Amino acid sequence: MKSKIILTAFLSISLMSCAQETPKVKHKKSSISSKSNTKKVKFANAEDPICHMKTEDDMKDTTVYKNKTYGFCSSYCKDEFKKNPEKYVQK
Secondary structure, eight states, rough: HHHHHHHHHHHHHHHHHHHTOOOOOOOOOOSSSSHHOOOOOOOSSHHHBOOOBBBBOOOOOEETTEEEEEEEEHHHHHHHHOHHHHHSSSS
């Protein structure tokens, strides 16, 4: 009986100590702001072909189709475009 109590206490302490550990991640600090590294891109579309939202130069969700870059308001719209791009490309 005494060994079961000691074993239970040992396992409890081990589990609690493991759960309290946090990963030690060091992030690189850049002296240059991220906005200065972003290129302004001219999109082939003036509006998102899925939801018809106006495109902006700094949109993050983009894809290239037939050597043209298309901008999207969200990853959902980009994924929908990729399913059937011919349906949405202006001719």
